[in-house]
Amino acid sequence: MRKLFLPLTVVAAGMFMMAPFLVDGAPYESTMGLVQKIFYFHVPSAMTMFVSAFVCGISSAVFLFKGRPAADRLAVAAAELTSVFGIIVLVTGPLWARKAWGVWWVWDERITSTFVLWLIFNAYLLLRKYGGAGSERLAAGLAIFGMANVPFVYWSVNVWRTLHPKTTVVPTLQPGMRGPFWFCVTAFLLLYVLAITARAHLEAERARLEEIYLAIEE
Amino acid sequence: MSFVRAAWLVVRKDVLIEARSREILYTTLFFAVACVLVFAFGFVNEGRPVTDAAPGILWIAIAFSGTLALGRAFERERQHETLRALMIAPVDRPALYVGKLAGILLLLAIVEVIIVPLVALFFHAPLFARPLLLVGLLAGGTTGFAAVGTLFAAMLVRARSRDVLLPVLLYPITIPVIIAGVRGTAALLQTDVDVPMARAWLSMLVLFDVVFITLALWTFEPLMTE
Amino acid sequence: MDFHSLTLTGITRTFGRRRALHKVSMRMDAGELVAILGPNGAGKSTLLAIVSTLLAPTAGDVRYDDHTSATGAALRARIGLLGHDLYLYPELSPAENLRFFAGLYRIDRVEERISTALDRAGLTDRRDDPVAGFSRGMRQRLALERALLHDPRLVLLDEPFTGLDDAATGALVGRLRELRAAGRLILVITHDLDTVDGIADRALMLHRGRLLEVPNAGAPLRERYRAALAHAAQPAAGPS
Numbered sequence: 001m002r003k004l005f006l007p008l009t010v011v012a013a014g015m016f017m018m019a020p021f022l023v024d025g026a027p028y029e030s031t032m033g034l035v036q037k038i039f040y041f042h043v044p045s046a047m048t049m050f051v052s053a054f055v056c057g058i059s060s061a062v063f064l065f066k067g068r069p070a071a072d073r074l075a076v077a078a079a080e081l082t083s084v085f086g087i088i089v090l091v092t093g094p095l096w097a098r099k100a101w102g103v104w105w106v107w108d109e110r111i112t113s114t115f116v117l118w119l120i121f122n123a124y125l126l127l128r129k130y131g132g133a134g135s136e137r138l139a140a141g142l143a144i145f146g147m148a149n150v151p152f153v154y155w156s157v158n159v160w161r162t163l164h165p166k167t168t169v170v171p172t173l174q175p176g177m178r179g180p181f182w183f184c185v186t187a188f189l190l191l192y193v194l195a196i197t198a199r200a201h202l203e204a205e206r207a208r209l210e211e212i213y214l215a216i217e218e
Numbered sequence: 219m220s221f222v223r224a225a226w227l228v229v230r231k232d233v234l235i236e237a238r239s240r241e242i243l244y245t246t247l248f249f250a251v252a253c254v255l256v257f258a259f260g261f262v263n264e265g266r267p268v269t270d271a272a273p274g275i276l277w278i279a280i281a282f283s284g285t286l287a288l289g290r291a292f293e294r295e296r297q298h299e300t301l302r303a304l305m306i307a308p309v310d311r312p313a314l315y316v317g318k319l320a321g322i323l324l325l326l327a328i329v330e331v332i333i334v335p336l337v338a339l340f341f342h343a344p345l346f347a348r349p350l351l352l353v354g355l356l357a358g359g360t361t362g363f364a365a366v367g368t369l370f371a372a373m374l375v376r377a378r379s380r381d382v383l384l385p386v387l388l389y390p391i392t393i394p395v396i397i398a399g400v401r402g403t404a405a406l407l408q409t410d411v412d413v414p415m416a417r418a419w420l421s422m423l424v425l426f427d428v429v430f431i432t433l434a435l436w437t438f439e440p441l442m443t444e
Numbered sequence: 445m446d447f448h449s450l451t452l453t454g455i456t457r458t459f460g461r462r463r464a465l466h467k468v469s470m471r472m473d474a475g476e477l478v479a480i481l482g483p484n485g486a487g488k489s490t491l492l493a494i495v496s497t498l499l500a501p502t503a504g505d506v507r508y509d510d511h512t513s514a515t516g517a518a519l520r521a522r523i524g525l526l527g528h529d530l531y532l533y534p535e536l537s538p539a540e541n542l543r544f545f546a547g548l549y550r551i552d553r554v555e556e557r558i559s560t561a562l563d564r565a566g567l568t569d570r571r572d573d574p575v576a577g578f579s580r581g582m583r584q585r586l587a588l589e590r591a592l593l594h595d596p597r598l599v600l601l602d603e604p605f606t607g608l609d610d611a612a613t614g615a616l617v618g619r620l621r622e623l624r625a626a627g628r629l630i631l632v633i634t635h636d637l638d639t640v641d642g643i644a645d646r647a648l649m650l651h652r653g654r655l656l657e658v659p660n661a662g663a664p665l666r667e668r669y670r671a672a673l674a675h676a677a678q679p680a681a682g683p684s
Contacts, residue, residue: 064440119390126386132378133459134444141373141441145366145391148433152394152426159418160397214463220550227547235535238574303531303590306496307548308521444499 009194015187022183027176035099040180042092044188046114049085050150052078052192053117056124057147060140069207070200072136075143077199079124081192086118109161113154120146221316224309228317233324235294242290243325250283250333258340272343273403277359277396279333280326284363285385287325288371291318296375305442312435319368319431326360348406351416355406358423359399363392365427369434373441398423445518446597447509448474450495450629455504457490464490466653467504472646474597477620477630479640481658481669482650488633489528491650492600495631496525508598521549524596526604530587534576538567538586541575542593549594561589564615580607588616598629605636617643641665651676 023040056078063071093111094104124146127139236243254275261271295301304314334356338345345352370387374380402419405412455468464487472478480488493499495506497513497520506512511519525531532541542558551557562568565585575583584607592599605613613636620643623630634640640647647658647665649672658665658672 064437116390116393123387123390127377127383130379131374131383132376135377137441137444138373138377141369141437142387142391144437145430145433148429149391149394152422152429156394156397156422159422160401210461213461214458217463224548227544231533231536231544234540235533238535298532298534299527299529300531300533302498302527302529303525303545304548305498306520306523306525307545308517308519308550309548310517 005194005197008190012187012190012194015183015190019180019184019187022180026180027174035096038092038096040184041188042089042096043181044185045085045088045092046110047185048188048192049082049089049114049117051189052082052085052196053121053150054147055196056082056121056143060143060147064137064140064144070204072140073200073203073207074196075140076125076128076136076203077196079121079128079139079143080199081196082121083118083125084195085188085192086114086121089114090118107161109154109158112157112161113150116153116157117146117150120149221310221313224307224313225317225320228304228314229320229324232291232318232321236321236325242287242294243328245290246283246287246325247329247332249286250279250329251336253279253282254333254336254340262340267341267343269341269343269407270404272337272341272345273400273407275341276334276337276403277399279337280330280360280399281363281389281392281396283329284322284326284360284367285388287329288322288364288367288388289381289384291322291325292371292375301372301375311439311442315368315372315434315438318372319364322364322368323361326364330356330360343407345403345407348411348413348416351406351413351420352403354420355399355402355416355423358420358427359395359402362395362423362426362430363388365431365434366391369438369441372438376444394426395423398426445511445515446522447511447519448597448627448629449507449509450598450631451505451507452495453505453507455491455494455501455506457487457494457499458502463653465494465501465650468650468653468655469504470648470655472629472631474627474629475624476645477624477632477643479644479647479665480631480633480650481635481637481647483673486650487653488650489602492525492527492602492631492633495598496523496600498525521594522597524591524594524599526587526591526601528602530583531590532575532583532587535574537570537572537574538562538565539571541586542590545590546593551594557593561593564619565589566612581609581612584608585612592619592623596628599623599631601630601632601634603634604632605634605639613639637666637669638664649673649676 019040023037026037026040028034028036056075059071059074059078062068063075089111097106098104120142124139124142127142128135131138257271257275257278258267261268261275292301295304305311334345334352337343367384367388371384374383374387377383398419402416402423405415405419449471451471453469455465456463457465468491480491482488490499494501500513508519513519533544536544539558539562542561543554546554546558559568562571565588567582567586570578570582575586578586584604588604591601604616608616617639620630620632624643632640632644641664644665646660647669649656649658649669651673656672656676658668662668
């Protein structure tokens with residue numbers, strides 16, 4: 001991975017530089033026009049966020065039951081990235097809503113579920129920060145519960161939502177849109193992989209520092 | 219069988235202690251009633267209650283008082299480190315979780331017996347039109363909330379900032395429970411009672427309870443041993 | 445399930461940056477009473493927590509004969525722990541406290557054994573009063589009985605002499621002698637060097653997480669301990 005890191009960073013940078021041009025070339029969506037194009041960043045961010053939440057949940061389970069510290073380092077990196085990509089979704093969402101429907105917040109089931117999931121993983125980070133010693137394991141438990149909660153959150157918000165008039169029209173992907181969309185998805189996922197590798201590596205270096213610190217005391 | 223026996227011993231001990239002082243019971247009850255009253259002032263407009271607000275207020279009061287009770291219950295076990303004595307006992311450790319959960323459910327059941335009629339009274343809400351479904355929703359929702367809450371309260375016993383961290387952890391995870399409880403109760407309050415809707419919410423609650431109690435039993439021991 | 449020896453190999457326990465125990469190894473057999481001494485914060489309570497299966501070591505092994513803590517409930521039934529925090533429910537009476545733990549430990553002839561225990565603790569006339577009103581010494585005596593109620597094979601005591609008057613201390617010393625003669629493994633953490641001098645087979649010292657033997661022969665324990673402490677506190681001579 002180390003050898004690939006720099007070239008892949010260049011590739012990711014290149015993809016993000018190309019993306020606006022591809023998005024520009026994509027066809028306009030019928031009702032919303034230009035505004036809809038934020039979706040090319042909004043949806044891939046959401047997808048990345050969900051991927052990150054699952055990575056956190058699974059590595060937390062490995063950490064809790066097998067005790068591997070590397071799993072814990074991956075989990076905290078994934079939790080932080082869940083929060084970061086969540087912020088992107090929760091900012092681009094209202095921006096889109098404001099321009100498309102005139103209000104900053106619509107109780108769309110997807111963005112509401114995203115908000116709840118974002119809260120859960122922020123709680124994970126708060127627990128790690130303020131819970132004192134041993135809070136890594138407790139946070140791992142929370143992450144597992146959070147991951148298990150995803151279907152319930154989605155279902156309950158969805159059914160709750162259908163009782164209200166629908167203001168969201170999620171565009172169906174026209175053929176011309178698919179190319180740029182999947183390009184952006186790839187770019188975001190690549191960015192995610194790079195970010196989580198770097199972050200987990202930082203944690204690993206911290207752990208090594210602690211070991212050295214302890215060894216000096218001998 | 220020894221699993222059930224151990225859980226039963228824990229519940230019995232908790233009931234015995236609570237029967238002596240009744241501290242958690244009285245304070246939680248009082249808090250729940252005060253909660254309902256405070257919300258009532260927020261939602262009763264010129265003496266006319268907003269009936270639609272009743273389900274929301276009921277479930278929020280349950281959530282808030284439940285959090286308080288959970289905190290107090292485990293604070294007790296923390297005081298003289300009796301939780302350690304329980305962990306060291308030759309019982310299946312998840313049985314301790316079940317025992318604690320049963321105790322909290324008992325407490326919350328008593329609280330609900332008081333505040334459900336109170337909410338019905340204050341908000342002119344016909345909560346008792348479908349008693350069986352209402353009881354089902356209350357049972358399913360309270361169990362879901364308490365199942366996650368008991369695990370979190372137990373695991374936070376040795377953590378710093380545990381008082382504020384319990385709600386921070388608990389509320390986001392139990393959002394589906396609150397949604398289901400509120401919407402299910404609301405379905406019962408409609409003039410044309412929406413039974414299939416209420417049943418759908420009840421099914422979700424039951425599924426939630428099964429999934430999360432199983433998860434809790436599974437993760438209790440690794441979370442409680444450092 | 446029973447066992448007759450306790451073996452610790454290379455037990456290390458870290459809490460983040462703090463190393464509480466560093467490669468602690470020891471072995472004891474049935475019929476031995478080992479005193480664990482050391483300054484505050486040296487890791488004594490952590491060691492006891494690990495031996496009692498409450499805490500997992502970061503590295504190293506604890507074996508009860510050939511069994512490990514993975515054996516679970518069956519192993520815990522043979523361990524008795526008197527912790528620093530007594531583990532008593534203040535709202536309940538001594539009889540109720542003992543009855544609850546007797547239930548958990550599946551003790552037979554419960555009422556009989558409770559009465560004996562309360563007798564030994566000198567609490568028979570207060571058997572139905574809530575523990576909240578008791579003095580530290582009374583609670584200490586009750587907590588000891590609770591720890592020994594199920595006749596454990598491995599007896600772990602954290603500062604058992606705290607708050608005890610002369611008579612109670614004497615009674616406890618006698619009790620420990622009986623237990624030792626009955627083939628129990630007894631680990632006692634204490635600062636009460638004079639009291640434990642007469643009954644300990646061996647004394648071990650924890651200093652900054654490391655376990656050191658306190659030499660056995662000759663002078664009273666108090667002097668031997670002081671000497672060992674002074675020796676340990678010296679910076680290591682020569683390159684590390």
